[in-house]
Amino acid sequence: MKTKALKHLLLIASAITLAASSVSAQQNQPPETTKAFITEAPAGAYKIDLSHADLTFRVNHLGFSLYTARFTGFTAQLHFDPANPKAMSVTATIDPRSLALPSPPEGFLETLLSPEWLDAAQFGQITFRSTQVEPTHANAVRITGDLTLHGITKPVILDAKFNGGYAGHPYDPNGRVGFSAKGHFNRSDFGIRYGIPAPGTTMGVGDKVEVIIEAEFTGPPLKIAQ
Structure with missing residues (x-):
């Protein structure tokens, strides 16, 4: 026993x-890295719908708050492929002179566009061009791309969520897709060092820039069954 x-x-x-x-x-x-997006929206070339898009950034101010502002003048093109997200790509161009500030003090906007900061007179465009798209989980991708800011190009990563899409609607006869994305970079990497706090302090404007994007894109026309 x-x-x-x-x-x-x-x-x-x-x-x-x-x-x-x-x-x-x-x-x-x-993790699964080949998962397709579940949507009726077709693959193809899409362009941003500026009436449903927002490009916001935030930086730490004195350690007291995240100062938040946005750019209002930008364009973007998306190659969308729901069956194979790795094949997708995106490019964007931003006009730094379209910087919009919340209740700026007199002369503050001009200061931020001056050579100490964005130097918009010399560098009239900010651009982003994706170099790799990697699915991270269902309806989400990590986008690596080259950001050109202040005349310097560096890699930046955006984590993007696919919010959905459709092939078209009688009142909107084109494919439409929507994304939310976030990322960050250090402005000092792009030669913008003015006002960065001394080590061990928060007296100044932080080096880290957070980027928050909401974007809808319109694409191929709706195919009507004959």
């Missing part, structure tokens, strides 16, 4: 070990 009981305990222990190994293996598997 003792022998049978021992064998029974060994079988139970083996089963538990196998089950634990299986769970561990599943947990250690890399």
